[in-house]
Amino acid sequence: MTKYNLNTIGELKAPTNKRLYDGAPYAILIIRSENKEIKSCGFDHGEPPQELKKLVDEIIRIGNSKK
Numbered sequence: 001m002t003k004y005n006l007n008t009i010g011e012l013k014a015p016t017n018k019r020l021y022d023g024a025p026y027a028i029l030i031i032r033s034e035n036k037e038i039k040s041c042g043f044d045h046g047e048p049p050q051e052l053k054k055l056v057d058e059i060i061r062i063g064n065s066k067k
Contacts, residue, residue, distance in 0.1 A: 002054055006031065006038050012051055014043035029056060 009031070018024035024044035029052060031038045040052060048056040 004051070004055070006033070006036075009038050009040050009052070012041055012049035014041055014047065014049060016044045016047045018047075019044045027056075029059075 009029070016024070019026045019042065024047070026042055027045040027048070028042050029040040029048065041049065043049060046060070
């Protein structure tokens with residue numbers, strides 16, 4: 001089980017910048033917990049910060065399985 005420090009998710013850096021010149025769709029991860037909303041940095045769709053890759057890949061997998 002992977003644990004995430006919710007206080008630092010917004011400080012993570014995206015590994016690629018294709019979204020800055022329309023080379024990839026823009027993505028952001030938003031986590032809502034109780035009355036709190038935590039946002040990641042913006043990243044290229046499919047290329048999240050390494051620390052979030054497993055979570056984002058699982059969210060995408062689940063979303064694709066619902067189609």
